[in-house]
Amino acid sequence: MKDKKLDLNSIIGFALIFGILIWMLYRNQPSQKEIDAEKAKKEQVVQTEKAKTAPAKESVIAAIDTTSGDSLQLAKLKGSLGNFAYSATLPSAKETFTTIENKLVSIKVANKGGYIVEAKLKNFERFKRGSGQMVELIKDNNSHLNIQLQTQDNRTLNTKDLFFEPTVTKVGENQILTMRLKAGANEFLEYKYVLKPNDYMLDFDVRSQGLSKVLNTSKPLDLEWSLKAYRNEKSISYENRYADLRYEHEEGKYDNVGDGNDKKETVEEVSYIAFKQHFFASILLTKTSFKTAELYSTKLIVDEEKDTVFTKQFRANVPLAFNNGEVDYKMNWYFGPSDYKTLKAYDKNLDKIIPLGWGIFGWINxxxxxxxxxxxxxxxxxxxxxxxxxxxxxxxxxxxxxxxxxxxxxxxxxxxxxxxxxxxxxxxxxxxxxxxxxxxxxxxxxxxxxxxxxxxxxxxxxxxxxxxxxxxxxxxxxxxxxxxxxxxxxxxxxxxxxxxxxxxxxxxxxxxxxxxxxxxxxxxxxxxxxxxxxxxxxxxxxxxxxxxxxxxxxxxxxxxxxxxxxxxxxxxxxxxxxxxxxxxxxxxxxxxxxxxxxxxxxxxxxxxxxxxxxxxxxxxxxxxxxxxxxxxx
Incomplete structure (x- = not known):
C-alpha cells in the first residue's frame, strides 16, 4: 500500500479554507461604535441596579475590584456621615505576607485578613528527631481570624476578606508589625503584633480609630478564631487523646470543652482560650475579659489509618465590646510547647492547661x-x-x-x-x-x-x-x-x-x-x-x-x-x-x-x-x- 502524500491541490484547498475563516471572523467582529454602545448599555444597567439597592441615606459600602485585583475597600460618598473613604488602590491590596521572627518562632501575617497564616516553631521537629519537618501550628490555611463589622446601614463586612496595610518597626529588640484596615488617613481598624526576642508569646492589640461614624456600635463586634490542629506526634491516637480546648474563666476557674464530636460550651468572663494539642498549644489571652465565649471542638479522626493529618477542629467566638464608640483590646498570642515550666514562667495561669489531675493528684504532680x-x-x-x-x-x-x-x-x-x-x-x-x-x-x-x-x-x-x-x-x-x-x-x-x-x-x-x-x-x-x-x-x-x-x-x-x-x-x-x-x-x-x-x-x-x-x-x-x-x- 502506497503512502498518502499532500499534493499541490490539497495545499491550495487548505489555504482557501483558512482564508475564508479569517475573512468571516473579521467581518463578524463588532465595530468601535457597537463596542461603545454595549459598554454604555452595561453601565446603565449597573447604575439602575445601584439605584434600586441604594438606601435613602448615602452610606459607605465595601467591595472588591475583581478586574484589577486591588481592594476597593469603601466607596467615597458624601452625606450625613461626612467625607469618609478607603483608598481604592492601596499598594497592600495584594495577597502578600510579612514575617517577623526570633530564635524560637517564625510568624507570617497575610495582608488579606491581617491575621497569622503561619506559626512555625524553630526548635521542634514533627514525628521524630531528625525528620527535618519542623512543627508548624499554623500553615496551609488551617487557621483563620475574622471580625465581623456591622455598618450603620446593616451591611456585614468580614475582615478576612479585606486587605490590611502592613508597617514593620523595631523598638529595641522588639519587632512590631502593625496591620491597618484603612478608612482614611486617621480612620482604621488595627491589629498590632509585637514579638520579643527569645519568647513564644506575642503582644496582640486590636483597636479601632474614627470608625464610629461608619460602624454600628450598639452591639459588640464578633471575633471568630478557628484552627484545625495538625498531627505532630508518632501516635495519632495518643496525641488525639490529649488534644482539647481549655480555657480560664470567671477569675480563676479552669475547664475544658471535652472530647468527642461537636462539643460546645458557652462560658462567661473568659480570660484565655487554649487550643491545646498534646505537646503544643495555641493560646489567645486577653487583659479585658471576654464577656462571653462560644467554644467548639470536634475530633477529626474517624479511621486512624486514613485520618492521619489533623486531630481536632477548634473554634472560638468572642465579643469585642465598644468603649466610647471604639474597640481597644490588649491581648496576647502564645504559640509554643505545652511544657509546664515554660507556661508557668509567664505567671498567667497557663500551666493550668496541662492535665495534671485534680485535688491531691495535681498536688502530688x-x-x-x-x-x-x-x-x-x-x-x-x-x-x-x-x-x-x-x-x-x-x-x-x-x-x-x-x-x-x-x-x-x-x-x-x-x-x-x-x-x-x-x-x-x-x-x-x-x-x-x-x-x-x-x-x-x-x-x-x-x-x-x-x-x-x-x-x-x-x-x-x-x-x-x-x-x-x-x-x-x-x-x-x-x-x-x-x-x-x-x-x-x-x-x-x-x-x-x-x-x-x-x-x-x-x-x-x-x-x-x-x-x-x-x-x-x-x-x-x-x-x-x-x-x-x-x-x-x-x-x-x-x-x-x-x-x-x-x-x-x-x-x-x-x-x-x-x-x-x-x-x-x-x-x-x-x-x-x-x-x-x-x-x-x-x-x-x-x-x-x-x-x-x-x-x-x-x-x-x-x-x-x-x-x-x-x-x-x-x-x-x-x-x-x-x-x-x-x-x-
Missing amino acids: KFIFIPLFGFLSSYIAYGIAIIVFTILIKIAMSPITYKSFLSQAKMKVLRPEINELGEKYKKDPGKKQQETMKLYTKAGVNPMAGCIPALIQIPFMYASFQFFPSAFELRQKSFLWADDLSSFDQIAKLPFHIPLYGDHVSLFPILAAIAIFFYMKMTSGDQQMAAPQQEGMPDMAKMMKIMIYVSPIMMLIFFNTYGAGLSLYNFISNLITIGIMIVIKKYVVDENKIHAQIQENKLKEPKKQGKFQRKMQEMMEQAEAQKALQKKK
Whole structure:
C-alpha cells in the first residue's frame, strides 16, 4: 500500500479554507461604535441596579475590584456621615505576607485578613528527631481570624476578606508589625503584633480609630478564631487523646470543652482560650475579659489509618465590646510547647492547661513528681531518670508497704481462730461479727490496717498516669530500644490492625504486664491466706484468680499505644514492689513472733477501740437488738 502524500491541490484547498475563516471572523467582529454602545448599555444597567439597592441615606459600602485585583475597600460618598473613604488602590491590596521572627518562632501575617497564616516553631521537629519537618501550628490555611463589622446601614463586612496595610518597626529588640484596615488617613481598624526576642508569646492589640461614624456600635463586634490542629506526634491516637480546648474563666476557674464530636460550651468572663494539642498549644489571652465565649471542638479522626493529618477542629467566638464608640483590646498570642515550666514562667495561669489531675493528684504532680523528675533529668539521661525516680518513690512508700504486709501477716495468724468463730456461730452471722470484732480488739489487730496503706498509694499511682503523658521533656528522648519516651516503643510492625491493640508491638507494656502478673499472684495469695473464710468466699477467690490474668492482659492491650515512659515506670515500680515484698517476708516479718505477740496481747487489758471499730461494734449490737425484737414479735 502506497503512502498518502499532500499534493499541490490539497495545499491550495487548505489555504482557501483558512482564508475564508479569517475573512468571516473579521467581518463578524463588532465595530468601535457597537463596542461603545454595549459598554454604555452595561453601565446603565449597573447604575439602575445601584439605584434600586441604594438606601435613602448615602452610606459607605465595601467591595472588591475583581478586574484589577486591588481592594476597593469603601466607596467615597458624601452625606450625613461626612467625607469618609478607603483608598481604592492601596499598594497592600495584594495577597502578600510579612514575617517577623526570633530564635524560637517564625510568624507570617497575610495582608488579606491581617491575621497569622503561619506559626512555625524553630526548635521542634514533627514525628521524630531528625525528620527535618519542623512543627508548624499554623500553615496551609488551617487557621483563620475574622471580625465581623456591622455598618450603620446593616451591611456585614468580614475582615478576612479585606486587605490590611502592613508597617514593620523595631523598638529595641522588639519587632512590631502593625496591620491597618484603612478608612482614611486617621480612620482604621488595627491589629498590632509585637514579638520579643527569645519568647513564644506575642503582644496582640486590636483597636479601632474614627470608625464610629461608619460602624454600628450598639452591639459588640464578633471575633471568630478557628484552627484545625495538625498531627505532630508518632501516635495519632495518643496525641488525639490529649488534644482539647481549655480555657480560664470567671477569675480563676479552669475547664475544658471535652472530647468527642461537636462539643460546645458557652462560658462567661473568659480570660484565655487554649487550643491545646498534646505537646503544643495555641493560646489567645486577653487583659479585658471576654464577656462571653462560644467554644467548639470536634475530633477529626474517624479511621486512624486514613485520618492521619489533623486531630481536632477548634473554634472560638468572642465579643469585642465598644468603649466610647471604639474597640481597644490588649491581648496576647502564645504559640509554643505545652511544657509546664515554660507556661508557668509567664505567671498567667497557663500551666493550668496541662492535665495534671485534680485535688491531691495535681498536688502530688506539682509538688513532688515535677520537681523531683526535673532535678534528676537535669543530671542524668531521661530513661535512667525515670528508673531512679521510680526507685525513690517506692523507697519513700516502703513504710506504708511494710505496714500493709504486717497487717496481712497478723490477719493470717488470726485466721484459724476466726474460722472457729465462724463455725461456732454459723447460724448467727450477727453474733459471729460481734465476736470477731472482740477478737480483733483483744489481739490488738485492726482489720482496716491493710487497706489504708493501699489506699494511700492509689493517689500516687493515679498521679503517675497524669504526669508521664504530660511530661514534655520526654518528647523525642530515646532510651534503649525506645526512640521516643513520650510515644510507644515499637519493636515490631504488624501487617494488620488489631482493634484496641493497634498495628505494632511495644515491648515495655509486655514487661510491665509480666511484672504485674507476678505481683498480683504474690499479693492475691497472701490476701486469701489472711482473709477469714466466709460465705461467698469461694466466689471471691475465683474472681481474684481471674483478675490475676485479666489485669496484665488489660495493661498489655491499652498500654501498647501509650508513651514508653509510663510503661517503663510501671514495669520498674512493680519490679521494685515485688523485691520489697520478698525482703519483708523473708527478713522483716516473722509470723511466729507475731503469733506470740498476739497471744500476749490477749492476756493484757483490751486496748481501747478505735473510732472505726467502735462504730462497727455499735452497728452490730443495734442490728442484733433489732433482730431479737423482731423474733419476739
